[in-house]
Amino acid sequence: MNKLSSARQLKREQVEFKVITNERAINTTNNFKFLFFLSVLSVVLIMISLFLRVQLTELTEQINQDTKKLEVLESEELRVRSQLEEKMSAHNLEEQAAKLGMGKVQDYQVEYISIPRKDNVEVNN
Helix, strand or coil: CHHHHHHHHHHHHHHHHHHHHHHHHHHHHHHHHHHHHHHHHHHHHHHHHHHHHHHHHHHHHHHHHHHHHHHHHHHHHHHHHHHHHHHCCHHHHHHHHHHCCCCCCCHHHCCCCCCCCCCCCCCCC
């Protein structure tokens, strides 16, 4: 029995050795596939990162240009408002009215009317 058990033990070791050899070969192939996948994933992530950085830079530049345009338009609005206020000032309006032959209201031009205290409203259908 001793010989039989040592023969079985020898076969088991050979089988185990073959299985371990096959697992190592599979693991090496799997490791290569995994490393290849990681490298492709890294390249894709780097490309996405670069694309997003370019987009961010373009949008930042556009915001800066629009901010400058806004500042110019705000200063233009201030200038136009001051011109409008100057033209609409009381002194200028009086001068324009005088040129057109208008003047301030005199007492004889005012006509007063009296309205009875009770007002009645009738609705006809």
